[in-house]
Amino acid sequence: MADLFVLLEAAWRAPSAQGKCLAVDALIPVYLTLCQDQPLAEAMYPAPDCASVGRPARPVCVPPESLPFRKAVDKDGRAALLHAIAHIEFNAINLALDAAWRFQALGPAFVRDWIGVAIEEAYHYRLIAERMAQLGIAYGDLPAHDGLWRIAEQTADAVLARMALVPRLMEARGLDALPPIFRSFQGIGDKATLRVLSIIARDEVRHVALGDAWFRRLCEAQSLPVAETYQRLIVTYDVPRPRPPFNEAARRAAGFEASELTALVGR
Incomplete structure:
Protein backbone atom coordinates (compact mmCIF):
# COMPACT_ATOMS: atom_id res chain seq x y z
CA MET A 1 0.00 0.00 0.00
CA ALA A 2 3.02 2.30 0.15
CA ASP A 3 2.44 3.39 -3.45
CA LEU A 4 -1.22 4.32 -2.95
CA PHE A 5 -0.80 8.02 -2.30
CA VAL A 6 2.08 8.36 -4.75
CA LEU A 7 -0.26 7.07 -7.45
CA LEU A 8 -3.13 9.19 -6.14
CA GLU A 9 -0.98 12.30 -6.31
CA ALA A 10 0.15 11.48 -9.85
CA ALA A 11 -3.47 11.17 -10.98
CA TRP A 12 -4.60 14.26 -9.05
CA ARG A 13 -1.80 16.41 -10.51
CA ALA A 14 -1.98 15.09 -14.10
CA PRO A 15 -2.79 18.19 -16.18
CA SER A 16 -4.28 16.64 -19.32
CA ALA A 17 -7.50 14.69 -19.49
CA GLN A 18 -5.82 11.79 -21.29
CA GLY A 19 -2.92 11.75 -18.84
CA LYS A 20 -5.29 11.86 -15.88
CA CYS A 21 -7.28 8.90 -17.19
CA LEU A 22 -4.08 6.90 -17.69
CA ALA A 23 -2.94 7.78 -14.17
CA VAL A 24 -6.30 6.63 -12.82
CA ASP A 25 -5.80 3.34 -14.68
CA ALA A 26 -2.60 2.87 -12.67
CA LEU A 27 -4.70 3.01 -9.49
CA ILE A 28 -6.81 -0.01 -10.43
CA PRO A 29 -4.47 -2.67 -8.90
CA VAL A 30 -4.36 -0.64 -5.67
CA TYR A 31 -8.14 -0.35 -5.72
CA LEU A 32 -8.47 -4.11 -6.07
CA THR A 33 -6.15 -4.56 -3.09
CA LEU A 34 -8.27 -2.16 -1.03
CA CYS A 35 -11.32 -4.22 -1.98
CA GLN A 36 -9.68 -7.08 -0.07
CA ASP A 37 -9.86 -4.92 3.10
CA GLN A 38 -6.15 -4.22 3.27
CA PRO A 39 -5.27 -1.49 5.81
CA LEU A 40 -3.77 1.83 4.84
CA ALA A 41 -0.25 2.72 5.84
CA GLU A 42 -0.22 4.44 9.22
CA ALA A 43 1.74 7.47 8.00
CA MET A 44 -0.53 10.20 6.67
CA TYR A 45 0.24 11.66 3.26
CA PRO A 46 -1.45 15.08 3.32
CA ALA A 47 -3.10 16.53 0.24
CA PRO A 48 -1.98 19.98 -0.99
CA ASP A 49 -4.10 23.05 -1.56
CA CYS A 50 -6.93 22.41 -4.03
CA ALA A 51 -5.56 25.11 -6.33
CA SER A 52 -2.66 22.78 -7.20
CA VAL A 53 -4.90 20.20 -8.89
CA GLY A 54 -3.93 19.18 -12.41
CA ARG A 55 -6.13 20.68 -15.11
CA PRO A 56 -5.54 21.59 -18.75
CA ALA A 57 -5.23 25.22 -19.86
CA ARG A 58 -8.44 24.74 -21.81
CA PRO A 59 -11.39 24.91 -21.53
CA VAL A 60 -11.47 28.55 -20.54
CA CYS A 61 -13.65 28.85 -17.44
CA VAL A 62 -16.28 31.59 -17.37
CA PRO A 63 -19.18 32.41 -15.00
CA PRO A 64 -22.06 29.92 -15.38
CA GLU A 65 -24.43 32.67 -16.51
CA SER A 66 -22.11 33.41 -19.46
CA LEU A 67 -22.68 29.98 -20.98
CA PRO A 68 -25.49 29.65 -23.52
CA ILE A 85 -20.90 16.69 -19.80
CA ALA A 86 -17.22 15.98 -20.51
CA HIS A 87 -16.27 18.93 -18.31
CA ILE A 88 -18.43 17.57 -15.50
CA GLU A 89 -16.86 14.12 -15.84
CA PHE A 90 -13.32 15.52 -15.86
CA ASN A 91 -14.05 17.49 -12.70
CA ALA A 92 -15.68 14.43 -11.18
CA ILE A 93 -12.42 12.50 -11.60
CA ASN A 94 -10.56 15.21 -9.69
CA LEU A 95 -13.26 15.43 -7.03
CA ALA A 96 -13.19 11.69 -6.35
CA LEU A 97 -9.39 11.59 -6.24
CA ASP A 98 -9.36 14.62 -3.97
CA ALA A 99 -11.85 13.07 -1.54
CA ALA A 100 -9.88 9.82 -1.34
CA TRP A 101 -6.63 11.68 -0.70
CA ARG A 102 -7.74 14.65 1.41
CA PHE A 103 -10.02 12.72 3.76
CA GLN A 104 -7.97 9.53 4.05
CA ALA A 105 -8.28 9.68 7.85
CA LEU A 106 -11.75 8.18 7.45
CA GLY A 107 -10.04 4.90 6.62
CA PRO A 108 -9.61 2.35 3.83
CA ALA A 109 -13.33 1.93 3.09
CA PHE A 110 -13.68 5.65 2.34
CA VAL A 111 -10.51 5.72 0.24
CA ARG A 112 -11.61 2.60 -1.64
CA ASP A 113 -15.07 4.01 -2.37
CA TRP A 114 -13.77 7.24 -3.89
CA ILE A 115 -10.96 5.65 -5.87
CA GLY A 116 -13.65 3.39 -7.30
CA VAL A 117 -15.68 6.45 -8.25
CA ALA A 118 -12.63 8.04 -9.90
CA ILE A 119 -12.12 4.90 -12.00
CA GLU A 120 -15.72 5.02 -13.21
CA GLU A 121 -15.60 8.77 -13.87
CA ALA A 122 -12.50 8.29 -16.03
CA TYR A 123 -14.42 5.64 -17.98
CA HIS A 124 -17.32 8.06 -18.43
CA MET A 132 -17.39 14.08 -29.13
CA ALA A 133 -14.58 13.12 -31.50
CA GLN A 134 -17.17 11.53 -33.77
CA LEU A 135 -18.90 14.92 -33.86
CA GLY A 136 -15.67 16.78 -34.59
CA ILE A 137 -15.07 18.39 -31.20
CA ALA A 138 -12.54 17.88 -28.41
CA TYR A 139 -12.57 18.72 -24.72
CA GLY A 140 -11.35 22.29 -24.33
CA ASP A 141 -12.77 23.56 -27.62
CA LEU A 142 -15.60 25.40 -25.82
CA PRO A 143 -15.76 27.43 -22.60
CA ALA A 144 -17.00 25.88 -19.36
CA HIS A 145 -17.60 26.95 -15.76
CA ASP A 146 -15.77 26.08 -12.57
CA PRO A 167 -22.35 14.15 -4.34
CA ARG A 168 -25.54 14.98 -2.48
CA LEU A 169 -26.14 18.42 -4.01
CA MET A 170 -24.23 18.98 -7.25
CA GLU A 171 -24.12 15.39 -8.49
CA ALA A 172 -27.73 14.81 -7.46
CA ARG A 173 -28.58 17.84 -9.57
CA GLY A 174 -26.99 15.94 -12.45
CA LEU A 175 -29.50 13.14 -11.86
CA ASP A 176 -32.28 15.72 -12.21
CA ALA A 177 -30.82 16.94 -15.51
CA LEU A 178 -30.69 13.50 -17.09
CA PRO A 179 -34.36 13.04 -18.17
CA PRO A 180 -34.49 16.21 -20.33
CA ILE A 181 -31.07 15.41 -21.77
CA PHE A 182 -32.26 11.91 -22.67
CA ARG A 183 -35.37 13.37 -24.30
CA SER A 184 -33.24 15.73 -26.37
CA PHE A 185 -31.13 12.92 -27.80
CA GLN A 186 -34.14 10.63 -28.21
CA GLY A 187 -35.86 13.37 -30.20
CA ILE A 188 -33.11 13.34 -32.81
CA GLY A 189 -32.61 9.57 -32.75
CA ASP A 190 -29.01 9.72 -31.49
CA LYS A 191 -28.73 6.14 -30.27
CA ALA A 192 -24.94 6.23 -29.91
CA THR A 193 -25.09 9.07 -27.40
CA LEU A 194 -28.04 7.51 -25.60
CA ARG A 195 -26.02 4.33 -25.01
CA VAL A 196 -23.24 6.39 -23.42
CA LEU A 197 -25.67 8.40 -21.30
CA SER A 198 -27.37 5.22 -20.09
CA ILE A 199 -24.06 3.95 -18.69
CA ILE A 200 -23.36 7.28 -17.02
CA ALA A 201 -26.88 7.51 -15.56
CA ARG A 202 -26.60 4.04 -14.03
CA ASP A 203 -23.25 4.75 -12.41
CA GLU A 204 -24.06 8.26 -11.21
CA VAL A 205 -26.93 6.97 -9.08
CA ARG A 206 -24.40 4.79 -7.29
CA HIS A 207 -21.98 7.70 -6.86
CA VAL A 208 -24.65 9.89 -5.29
CA ALA A 209 -25.65 6.93 -3.10
CA LEU A 210 -22.06 6.61 -1.86
CA GLY A 211 -21.96 10.29 -0.96
CA ASP A 212 -25.35 9.99 0.74
CA ALA A 213 -24.21 6.96 2.76
CA TRP A 214 -21.04 8.70 3.94
CA PHE A 215 -22.95 11.88 4.74
CA ARG A 216 -25.40 9.91 6.86
CA ARG A 217 -22.58 8.05 8.57
CA LEU A 218 -20.80 11.29 9.42
CA CYS A 219 -24.03 12.88 10.67
CA GLU A 220 -24.68 9.86 12.87
CA ALA A 221 -21.16 10.02 14.31
CA GLN A 222 -21.81 13.63 15.34
CA SER A 223 -25.46 13.08 16.38
CA LEU A 224 -26.65 15.46 13.67
CA PRO A 225 -30.06 15.27 11.91
CA VAL A 226 -29.53 14.45 8.24
CA ALA A 227 -32.07 16.64 6.44
CA GLU A 228 -31.60 19.67 8.68
CA THR A 229 -27.80 19.45 8.49
CA TYR A 230 -27.96 19.23 4.70
CA GLN A 231 -30.05 22.40 4.50
CA ARG A 232 -27.83 24.18 7.03
CA LEU A 233 -24.70 23.43 5.00
CA ILE A 234 -26.31 24.71 1.81
CA VAL A 235 -27.00 28.02 3.58
CA THR A 236 -23.61 28.16 5.33
CA TYR A 237 -21.68 27.67 2.10
CA ASP A 238 -24.06 29.88 0.09
CA VAL A 239 -24.56 27.44 -2.77
CA PRO A 240 -27.68 27.20 -4.96
CA ARG A 241 -30.48 25.19 -3.35
CA PRO A 242 -31.89 22.08 -5.05
CA ARG A 243 -34.81 23.10 -7.23
CA PRO A 244 -37.51 20.95 -8.85
CA PRO A 245 -38.29 19.24 -11.07
CA PHE A 246 -36.44 16.39 -9.36
CA ASN A 247 -35.64 12.98 -10.80
CA GLU A 248 -37.38 11.43 -7.81
CA ALA A 249 -36.85 7.81 -8.85
CA ALA A 250 -33.10 8.32 -9.24
CA ARG A 251 -32.85 10.33 -6.02
CA ARG A 252 -34.72 7.65 -4.07
CA ALA A 253 -32.43 4.99 -5.53
CA ALA A 254 -29.47 7.13 -4.39
CA GLY A 255 -30.72 7.27 -0.79
CA PHE A 256 -32.90 10.36 -0.53
CA GLU A 257 -35.90 9.65 1.69
CA ALA A 258 -39.43 10.46 0.52
CA SER A 259 -39.91 12.94 3.37
CA GLU A 260 -36.79 14.87 2.38
CA LEU A 261 -37.82 14.98 -1.28
CA THR A 262 -41.24 16.27 -0.26
CA ALA A 263 -39.60 18.98 1.82
CA LEU A 264 -37.27 19.94 -1.05
CA VAL A 265 -40.20 20.23 -3.47
CA GLY A 266 -42.02 22.46 -1.00
CA ARG A 267 -39.17 24.96 -0.61
Whole structure:
Protein backbone atom coordinates (compact mmCIF):
# COMPACT_ATOMS: atom_id res chain seq x y z
CA MET A 1 0.00 0.00 0.00
CA ALA A 2 3.02 2.30 0.15
CA ASP A 3 2.44 3.39 -3.45
CA LEU A 4 -1.22 4.32 -2.95
CA PHE A 5 -0.80 8.02 -2.30
CA VAL A 6 2.08 8.36 -4.75
CA LEU A 7 -0.26 7.07 -7.45
CA LEU A 8 -3.13 9.19 -6.14
CA GLU A 9 -0.98 12.30 -6.31
CA ALA A 10 0.15 11.48 -9.85
CA ALA A 11 -3.47 11.17 -10.98
CA TRP A 12 -4.60 14.26 -9.05
CA ARG A 13 -1.80 16.41 -10.51
CA ALA A 14 -1.98 15.09 -14.10
CA PRO A 15 -2.79 18.19 -16.18
CA SER A 16 -4.28 16.64 -19.32
CA ALA A 17 -7.50 14.69 -19.49
CA GLN A 18 -5.82 11.79 -21.29
CA GLY A 19 -2.92 11.75 -18.84
CA LYS A 20 -5.29 11.86 -15.88
CA CYS A 21 -7.28 8.90 -17.19
CA LEU A 22 -4.08 6.90 -17.69
CA ALA A 23 -2.94 7.78 -14.17
CA VAL A 24 -6.30 6.63 -12.82
CA ASP A 25 -5.80 3.34 -14.68
CA ALA A 26 -2.60 2.87 -12.67
CA LEU A 27 -4.70 3.01 -9.49
CA ILE A 28 -6.81 -0.01 -10.43
CA PRO A 29 -4.47 -2.67 -8.90
CA VAL A 30 -4.36 -0.64 -5.67
CA TYR A 31 -8.14 -0.35 -5.72
CA LEU A 32 -8.47 -4.11 -6.07
CA THR A 33 -6.15 -4.56 -3.09
CA LEU A 34 -8.27 -2.16 -1.03
CA CYS A 35 -11.32 -4.22 -1.98
CA GLN A 36 -9.68 -7.08 -0.07
CA ASP A 37 -9.86 -4.92 3.10
CA GLN A 38 -6.15 -4.22 3.27
CA PRO A 39 -5.27 -1.49 5.81
CA LEU A 40 -3.77 1.83 4.84
CA ALA A 41 -0.25 2.72 5.84
CA GLU A 42 -0.22 4.44 9.22
CA ALA A 43 1.74 7.47 8.00
CA MET A 44 -0.53 10.20 6.67
CA TYR A 45 0.24 11.66 3.26
CA PRO A 46 -1.45 15.08 3.32
CA ALA A 47 -3.10 16.53 0.24
CA PRO A 48 -1.98 19.98 -0.99
CA ASP A 49 -4.10 23.05 -1.56
CA CYS A 50 -6.93 22.41 -4.03
CA ALA A 51 -5.56 25.11 -6.33
CA SER A 52 -2.66 22.78 -7.20
CA VAL A 53 -4.90 20.20 -8.89
CA GLY A 54 -3.93 19.18 -12.41
CA ARG A 55 -6.13 20.68 -15.11
CA PRO A 56 -5.54 21.59 -18.75
CA ALA A 57 -5.23 25.22 -19.86
CA ARG A 58 -8.44 24.74 -21.81
CA PRO A 59 -11.39 24.91 -21.53
CA VAL A 60 -11.47 28.55 -20.54
CA CYS A 61 -13.65 28.85 -17.44
CA VAL A 62 -16.28 31.59 -17.37
CA PRO A 63 -19.18 32.41 -15.00
CA PRO A 64 -22.06 29.92 -15.38
CA GLU A 65 -24.43 32.67 -16.51
CA SER A 66 -22.11 33.41 -19.46
CA LEU A 67 -22.68 29.98 -20.98
CA PRO A 68 -25.49 29.65 -23.52
CA PHE A 69 -28.37 27.23 -23.00
CA ARG A 70 -27.56 23.98 -24.79
CA LYS A 71 -30.07 21.82 -26.61
CA ALA A 72 -29.34 18.88 -28.89
CA VAL A 73 -31.31 20.17 -31.86
CA ASP A 74 -28.41 20.06 -34.32
CA LYS A 75 -24.82 18.85 -34.53
CA ASP A 76 -23.42 21.98 -32.86
CA GLY A 77 -25.96 21.74 -30.06
CA ARG A 78 -25.13 18.08 -29.48
CA ALA A 79 -21.43 18.84 -29.43
CA ALA A 80 -21.88 21.68 -26.94
CA LEU A 81 -24.02 19.56 -24.63
CA LEU A 82 -21.53 16.70 -24.74
CA HIS A 83 -18.68 19.13 -24.06
CA ALA A 84 -20.49 20.31 -20.93
CA ILE A 85 -20.90 16.69 -19.80
CA ALA A 86 -17.22 15.98 -20.51
CA HIS A 87 -16.27 18.93 -18.31
CA ILE A 88 -18.43 17.57 -15.50
CA GLU A 89 -16.86 14.12 -15.84
CA PHE A 90 -13.32 15.52 -15.86
CA ASN A 91 -14.05 17.49 -12.70
CA ALA A 92 -15.68 14.43 -11.18
CA ILE A 93 -12.42 12.50 -11.60
CA ASN A 94 -10.56 15.21 -9.69
CA LEU A 95 -13.26 15.43 -7.03
CA ALA A 96 -13.19 11.69 -6.35
CA LEU A 97 -9.39 11.59 -6.24
CA ASP A 98 -9.36 14.62 -3.97
CA ALA A 99 -11.85 13.07 -1.54
CA ALA A 100 -9.88 9.82 -1.34
CA TRP A 101 -6.63 11.68 -0.70
CA ARG A 102 -7.74 14.65 1.41
CA PHE A 103 -10.02 12.72 3.76
CA GLN A 104 -7.97 9.53 4.05
CA ALA A 105 -8.28 9.68 7.85
CA LEU A 106 -11.75 8.18 7.45
CA GLY A 107 -10.04 4.90 6.62
CA PRO A 108 -9.61 2.35 3.83
CA ALA A 109 -13.33 1.93 3.09
CA PHE A 110 -13.68 5.65 2.34
CA VAL A 111 -10.51 5.72 0.24
CA ARG A 112 -11.61 2.60 -1.64
CA ASP A 113 -15.07 4.01 -2.37
CA TRP A 114 -13.77 7.24 -3.89
CA ILE A 115 -10.96 5.65 -5.87
CA GLY A 116 -13.65 3.39 -7.30
CA VAL A 117 -15.68 6.45 -8.25
CA ALA A 118 -12.63 8.04 -9.90
CA ILE A 119 -12.12 4.90 -12.00
CA GLU A 120 -15.72 5.02 -13.21
CA GLU A 121 -15.60 8.77 -13.87
CA ALA A 122 -12.50 8.29 -16.03
CA TYR A 123 -14.42 5.64 -17.98
CA HIS A 124 -17.32 8.06 -18.43
CA TYR A 125 -14.99 10.80 -19.61
CA ARG A 126 -13.49 8.51 -22.23
CA LEU A 127 -16.94 7.48 -23.49
CA ILE A 128 -17.99 11.11 -23.88
CA ALA A 129 -14.66 12.15 -25.43
CA GLU A 130 -14.97 9.37 -28.01
CA ARG A 131 -18.50 10.45 -28.91
CA MET A 132 -17.39 14.08 -29.13
CA ALA A 133 -14.58 13.12 -31.50
CA GLN A 134 -17.17 11.53 -33.77
CA LEU A 135 -18.90 14.92 -33.86
CA GLY A 136 -15.67 16.78 -34.59
CA ILE A 137 -15.07 18.39 -31.20
CA ALA A 138 -12.54 17.88 -28.41
CA TYR A 139 -12.57 18.72 -24.72
CA GLY A 140 -11.35 22.29 -24.33
CA ASP A 141 -12.77 23.56 -27.62
CA LEU A 142 -15.60 25.40 -25.82
CA PRO A 143 -15.76 27.43 -22.60
CA ALA A 144 -17.00 25.88 -19.36
CA HIS A 145 -17.60 26.95 -15.76
CA ASP A 146 -15.77 26.08 -12.57
CA GLY A 147 -18.62 25.71 -10.07
CA LEU A 148 -17.87 22.13 -9.06
CA TRP A 149 -14.23 22.70 -8.24
CA ARG A 150 -14.97 25.91 -6.36
CA ILE A 151 -17.09 23.85 -3.97
CA ALA A 152 -14.15 21.48 -3.56
CA GLU A 153 -12.00 24.45 -2.55
CA GLN A 154 -14.64 25.68 -0.12
CA THR A 155 -14.91 22.28 1.58
CA ALA A 156 -11.24 21.30 1.63
CA ASP A 157 -11.22 21.15 5.43
CA ALA A 158 -14.74 19.80 5.98
CA VAL A 159 -15.61 16.29 4.85
CA LEU A 160 -19.21 16.55 6.08
CA ALA A 161 -19.75 19.59 3.88
CA ARG A 162 -17.93 17.94 0.97
CA MET A 163 -20.23 14.90 1.06
CA ALA A 164 -23.29 17.14 1.36
CA LEU A 165 -22.43 19.63 -1.35
CA VAL A 166 -20.64 17.55 -4.00
CA PRO A 167 -22.35 14.15 -4.34
CA ARG A 168 -25.54 14.98 -2.48
CA LEU A 169 -26.14 18.42 -4.01
CA MET A 170 -24.23 18.98 -7.25
CA GLU A 171 -24.12 15.39 -8.49
CA ALA A 172 -27.73 14.81 -7.46
CA ARG A 173 -28.58 17.84 -9.57
CA GLY A 174 -26.99 15.94 -12.45
CA LEU A 175 -29.50 13.14 -11.86
CA ASP A 176 -32.28 15.72 -12.21
CA ALA A 177 -30.82 16.94 -15.51
CA LEU A 178 -30.69 13.50 -17.09
CA PRO A 179 -34.36 13.04 -18.17
CA PRO A 180 -34.49 16.21 -20.33
CA ILE A 181 -31.07 15.41 -21.77
CA PHE A 182 -32.26 11.91 -22.67
CA ARG A 183 -35.37 13.37 -24.30
CA SER A 184 -33.24 15.73 -26.37
CA PHE A 185 -31.13 12.92 -27.80
CA GLN A 186 -34.14 10.63 -28.21
CA GLY A 187 -35.86 13.37 -30.20
CA ILE A 188 -33.11 13.34 -32.81
CA GLY A 189 -32.61 9.57 -32.75
CA ASP A 190 -29.01 9.72 -31.49
CA LYS A 191 -28.73 6.14 -30.27
CA ALA A 192 -24.94 6.23 -29.91
CA THR A 193 -25.09 9.07 -27.40
CA LEU A 194 -28.04 7.51 -25.60
CA ARG A 195 -26.02 4.33 -25.01
CA VAL A 196 -23.24 6.39 -23.42
CA LEU A 197 -25.67 8.40 -21.30
CA SER A 198 -27.37 5.22 -20.09
CA ILE A 199 -24.06 3.95 -18.69
CA ILE A 200 -23.36 7.28 -17.02
CA ALA A 201 -26.88 7.51 -15.56
CA ARG A 202 -26.60 4.04 -14.03
CA ASP A 203 -23.25 4.75 -12.41
CA GLU A 204 -24.06 8.26 -11.21
CA VAL A 205 -26.93 6.97 -9.08
CA ARG A 206 -24.40 4.79 -7.29
CA HIS A 207 -21.98 7.70 -6.86
CA VAL A 208 -24.65 9.89 -5.29
CA ALA A 209 -25.65 6.93 -3.10
CA LEU A 210 -22.06 6.61 -1.86
CA GLY A 211 -21.96 10.29 -0.96
CA ASP A 212 -25.35 9.99 0.74
CA ALA A 213 -24.21 6.96 2.76
CA TRP A 214 -21.04 8.70 3.94
CA PHE A 215 -22.95 11.88 4.74
CA ARG A 216 -25.40 9.91 6.86
CA ARG A 217 -22.58 8.05 8.57
CA LEU A 218 -20.80 11.29 9.42
CA CYS A 219 -24.03 12.88 10.67
CA GLU A 220 -24.68 9.86 12.87
CA ALA A 221 -21.16 10.02 14.31
CA GLN A 222 -21.81 13.63 15.34
CA SER A 223 -25.46 13.08 16.38
CA LEU A 224 -26.65 15.46 13.67
CA PRO A 225 -30.06 15.27 11.91
CA VAL A 226 -29.53 14.45 8.24
CA ALA A 227 -32.07 16.64 6.44
CA GLU A 228 -31.60 19.67 8.68
CA THR A 229 -27.80 19.45 8.49
CA TYR A 230 -27.96 19.23 4.70
CA GLN A 231 -30.05 22.40 4.50
CA ARG A 232 -27.83 24.18 7.03
CA LEU A 233 -24.70 23.43 5.00
CA ILE A 234 -26.31 24.71 1.81
CA VAL A 235 -27.00 28.02 3.58
CA THR A 236 -23.61 28.16 5.33
CA TYR A 237 -21.68 27.67 2.10
CA ASP A 238 -24.06 29.88 0.09
CA VAL A 239 -24.56 27.44 -2.77
CA PRO A 240 -27.68 27.20 -4.96
CA ARG A 241 -30.48 25.19 -3.35
CA PRO A 242 -31.89 22.08 -5.05
CA ARG A 243 -34.81 23.10 -7.23
CA PRO A 244 -37.51 20.95 -8.85
CA PRO A 245 -38.29 19.24 -11.07
CA PHE A 246 -36.44 16.39 -9.36
CA ASN A 247 -35.64 12.98 -10.80
CA GLU A 248 -37.38 11.43 -7.81
CA ALA A 249 -36.85 7.81 -8.85
CA ALA A 250 -33.10 8.32 -9.24
CA ARG A 251 -32.85 10.33 -6.02
CA ARG A 252 -34.72 7.65 -4.07
CA ALA A 253 -32.43 4.99 -5.53
CA ALA A 254 -29.47 7.13 -4.39
CA GLY A 255 -30.72 7.27 -0.79
CA PHE A 256 -32.90 10.36 -0.53
CA GLU A 257 -35.90 9.65 1.69
CA ALA A 258 -39.43 10.46 0.52
CA SER A 259 -39.91 12.94 3.37
CA GLU A 260 -36.79 14.87 2.38
CA LEU A 261 -37.82 14.98 -1.28
CA THR A 262 -41.24 16.27 -0.26
CA ALA A 263 -39.60 18.98 1.82
CA LEU A 264 -37.27 19.94 -1.05
CA VAL A 265 -40.20 20.23 -3.47
CA GLY A 266 -42.02 22.46 -1.00
CA ARG A 267 -39.17 24.96 -0.61
